[in-house]
Amino acid sequence: MQQLAARPLLLALSIAVALSACGGSDTDAPLVIPAAPADQGAAETVAVPATTAFVDTVATNQRGDARYATLATNAGVRVLGGFLSVWKPLTEIVDAGVTAPALDGFPAVVASTWSGVPGDGTPDGAIVNAAVHQANIAYVVNATANRTAEQAVQAYLDDRRGKGYSVSDGMGPLTAAWRAAAQQTTSITSVAADATTVLYNDSGNNTGVGGSANASFGSVVDLVNLVGNNASTEPAKRFYKYARPYRWSGSVQVLPSLVPAKSPTPATDGGFPSGHSAEAVRDAIAMAYAVPERYQEMLSRGLELGEMRIIAGMHSPLDVIGGRILGTASAAANLADSANAAKKAAAVTQAHAALMAATGTSADTFASYAQSGTAANDRFASYATNKANYLRRLTFGFAPVGATTVAAPVPKGAEVLLETRLPYLSEAQRRVVLKTTALPAGYPVLDDAEGWGRMNLFAAADGYGAFNGNVTISMDASKGGFNAADRWRNDIGGSGKLIKQGTGTLKLAGANTWSGGTELTAGTLQGDSVAAFGTGDVYNSGGTLVANAPAALRLAGQYTQLSGGTTLELDVAGASAGSQGTLTVGTTATIAGGTLRVKFANGYKPKAGDVLTVITAGSLKGKFSTIMVDGFSNVTPAYNPGSLALTLN
Known part of the structure; x- marks a missing residue:
């Protein structure tokens, strides 16, 4: 039992020794560590509408x-x-002094006989x-x-x-x-x-x-x-x-x-x-x-x-x-x-x-x-079905009758509706979530002055719809529940920057396009979709970045990993699943240390002698301090100018 308990330490030491003996031309050059993605300004806020609440x-x-x-x-x-x-009831027509011609030819008042006969007995008012x-x-x-x-x-x-x-x-x-x-x-x-x-x-x-x-x-x-x-x-x-x-x-x-x-x-x-x-x-x-x-x-x-x-x-x-x-x-x-x-x-x-x-x-x-x-x-077991039905039922197929580009107001107090679903966000952040996930303007009935009609709570439960300015997410895993782990499934746009702090795990699963970059300072940030991290740079200075996408996790910009408590985890699923769980970096991957952890998903069990290309990049620079691969006590890395391959021994 003591020998088994010592194996992880021996494995880490053996891999560290192996790392010191392997390398490529780019990885041996003096390492220049890029700066973190630039701040994109103050966090977005959403004012309370200037109307009676x-x-x-x-x-x-x-x-x-x-x-x-x-x-x-x-x-x-x-x-x-x-x-x-x-539709205008009679009281509104009279109070406003509206006449029949102002209603585009429709009767200004419909007789209120209320007979119950179809086409007759309509209430006092006029079709607008x-x-x-x-x-x-x-x-x-x-x-x-x-x-x-x-x-x-x-x-x-x-x-x-x-x-x-x-x-x-x-x-x-x-x-x-x-x-x-x-x-x-x-x-x-x-x-x-x-x-x-x-x-x-x-x-x-x-x-x-x-x-x-x-x-x-x-x-x-x-x-x-x-x-x-x-x-x-x-x-x-x-x-x-x-x-x-x-x-x-x-x-x-x-x-x-x-x-x-x-x-x-x-x-x-x-x-x-x-x-x-x-x-x-x-x-x-x-x-x-x-x-x-x-x-x-x-x-x-x-x-x-x-x-x-x-x-x-x-x-x-x-x-x-x-x-x-x-x-x-x-x-x-x-x-x-x-x-x-x-x-x-x-x-x-x-x-x-x-x-x-x-x-x-x-x-x-x-x-x-x-x-x-x-x-x-469970009639509601399918997320995709629920999402489609919910969105359909918000408008029932009505076409917009007004301008669709008006920014969504968020009612005073509406943020409370997300209080237990997104407990790690502040009230101000929940208001931004409601704004960035709201329906477009222009649909019949929905454009009330406060914004109640345009809210899409189903989408809001999946986190932000756009990042504007700096978006700092701090999760405390010790509080449990969604504070410990959550998944956002919206397609996140915008030009802002995501900053992940705290000990919890945030999973991103949308077709994301935000451009301001990502900075991971603590906890875990997991990519469950190919474009999970948008189009900007990703900078890991103190947490665990996980690639768990159904194909290679694609980082459009740079990837930088510092030394210390940083980890890149790749959940690889094997040849039958293509490149699932691997990492593709569009420009430069700069590895200044930290850990590479390779796990195997969906029952994939590689054998000794297999060679896994786990990272591809426009340019790969630097090395990991430690590489750990589940189930294998000896791994030989090959650092190439544009890739990292692991031979399982």
Whole structure:
């Protein structure tokens, strides 16, 4: 046993001796160490919009004031003001003194008979953008004509069940544990045979049992309920008076099992915004906040429920978009309230303790368990599918109707939505993430003054969309979770510089193009894609740079590795995988010492005598102090002017 324990030291010594005997012409020349990539200026910041903030005025959104709500008096009405470019209620027309000719030939006022007959009984108001309105209703006509039997069942369940119960299945492998811990119940488990004539209401408890009555999970349930404070959609419905899609067109096929759920009083049953969508989104956000290991999956489930409202024929895409905006803003306002800080922390701690206990996991294994679902048992197991669906559901295919190049504002307090998902970033940095991942401007309804409509939280969970100025990331692995390791999958652009500090591991997996370079001073920076490090120089002065791309990790500029605690790790997968795990440097690779560590991935097992070319460069200068190759006690390096090859002995 003692002899085995001594082998790593002997291996390091033997390799160091071998290194001193091998070299090429460039590596023997006096080594000139390049400077680190130049600083690109102060970090980008995003100012709070100069408009009344939803988070400051959320208490004005009161259900009891629905009859009297206006843009000036109600936060829930105001945040949806972008809808006025599509439809204007009578009160807005009268207050603004708008006449029929100003509305491009459309009637200034539509009679409010509310008969419920398609094409008649539309609410008081006028269509402002006929193309968008017609596309909005046509979308529902098409969706209801082509829904599948499976979609019909889900649309019914998502309508009649409590929204908190419905969206909790976004937890995937954690769903059973979550529902058991929350003590969630529902009485709607299937579509009854007589559902076409009988209205069934859920007698379950929706989000579960909160407070002291649920010692192990009550704080989590309380958090989900908390985000519903001041979140009613009724004031906005009463203000905008936009009819449900089946009242606009007889071609909309309401789900037969939901016909009993149609309101007999259209005047109090507006379509915009969708209440189901708003509640699903805010519940999903609260659950994602408590368990960020399922962040994108929970957000996907929230938006999926909104789409089910369209497929059911009960709402239009614009209704659902409005619900998303109001639901997101309401969740943020409650999470950003300093009075709720202790409640948030208690919920996050309790959620992890209870779910780990229920699943037999630990702090080290919980995240992987949360992501262990398959297509057979987790509808949200596919990241690519989730991403595509989420992006589609943000706009439902509407074309922009305005300028698309306007920079995205970021609402006051919105950064709280990323607080547990990107805990190693500052509030200012999270605001930049929201800006650089936002949707383009110009889409119907989405251009509210604060920026709630343009936020793409799914993309924001994958980190920055662009680096502008210096971007310094410091991760403390001792805090665990995403502080210890995280992966960014966005395609990062910009002209800024990335500076990685701290003991944690940051993995980059996008097709990145930022140009200001990368400086690694501590911890681990891993390239999971060919273009992980953009187009600038990479400078390793104190950490571990890992090449784990599906082909050679390509550094477009220079690579510099200093001596001391630096490591270059190459996760090589072998000839069958091409150059996976190797490193290609576009210009000069300058190696002033440090360690080269070669690991083998995907079951690759090279044999003694194999020669591996692990680094290619326009010019290779210098040498590593130590080379370590898994499974081999003796390695002979060959430093050439443009490559490094290792013979495995």
